[in-house]
Structure formats: C-alpha cells, structure tokens
Amino acid sequence: AQTVTQSQPEMSVQEAETVTLSCTYDTSESNYYLFWYKQPPSRQMILVIRQEAYKQQNATENRFSVNFQKAAKSFSLKISDSQLGDTAMYFCAFMKHALGGGADGLTFGKGTHLIIQP
C-alpha cells in the first residue's frame, strides 16, 4: 500500500508571492503518477498538475510547477505570482500504473489549506 503525507496543514501568503506546498509519499511501485488537486469551497476537486514518475523533467502548467525528486519520494508544488483565486485546499495524490487499463484509485494526502491574502 502507498501513503501520501502533506506536513503543512495551513499556509498563508500575500498576493503575488510565490508559495511551495510539500508532499512526500511512500510506495514500492516503480511506475506511478502523482497529482496535485485543488478543492475550493465549492467542493469540486480540480486537477492542477500531473507528473509521470518515469519522466525526469518536472511538469509545469502556467503559474504552477512541481519539484519531483523520485529518489527522495518528494513531490512539491510551487505556485508563482499567487492570486486570490488560488485560495483553496490542495491535495497531493498518488496513482499506481494501471496494468489492466483505465485508471487506478487515487491515494490522497490530508491536504494543505492555502490562503492568499490581499
């Protein structure tokens, strides 16, 4: 079984600052995927960014980027030029490679509540 740990229950930064959210995971799998999801008060889980474990290059999506350290089993999310709309719960999630097709169930961390102050 795999576990995902997010050690920062809450973080607060000023608008336009850069913030980094931490995530570590434990697994015996060699092929897997990592995700960051955002959950605003509206409750819908929204995909922020995805990283394939077999790729050495860190994923980026506009203001969002990750620092993936496979040997250290670390997967942090950096948000640049933070905006008020970035205020939300952020969840790190692990998914092992689905051999039989489709997508396996996700294992989530407990989340980090990110607050962007005006």
Place this chain on the structure above:
Amino acid sequence: DAGVTQSPTHLIKTRGQQVTLRCSPKSGHDTVSWYQQALGQGPQFIFQYYEEEERQRGNFPDRFSGHQFPNYSSELNVNALLLGDSALYLCASSLNRVVNQPQHFGDGTRLSIL
C-alpha cells in the same frame, strides 16, 4: 460537454438507515470511482466500477456497495449507517481506453448522519 454530476447535493439520515447516492460520469467516460472525504481529511478511495462490475476496492466494509448501469451512471449504497459515515462523497469518472489519465470529479454529496 457535461461534467460529472452527483445527486443529491445534501442528505440527512439517521443511524441504521440506508442511503443511495447517484453519479453520472462526464460525457464519454465509462469508468466511475467513488471516494469518501471526512471533514478535514483527504478523500479515501471506496471502489471503482467498469463494465457494470466492481473492478477495484479500497478498505471499506461490505456495508458499502455499488452498481453501474449500462449508460455508465453509478450508485453508491451504504447500509446500516453509522455516525462515522458522515462525509462528503465524491464521484470521479475516467475513460478506460485512455490508460492512467486523471480522473474528473463531481461536486459531491454531503451526507450527514444524526
């Protein structure tokens, strides 16, 4: 392009009762997964349905059961409700032939047990 839809939005039940939650996957998706998110916690995987069968299951008791219909929509049933079943129940969908793609989530059903 319709996203994942769940009903009802909010539900109140008492201990011992049974409940059914419903989910329609995103248009074009054929696989449905269910998650339980307790207050202040991350979602926990309950089970996944594909081709009307349970394909994968997390660490949840048999009180939690499901069904998938030919149109790919799904139901989550919980029997003998406990106070600890109070949570947000999230449905997520994906397309089986696209391996390892991210899942798309609905807005969830908030279940409160009195």
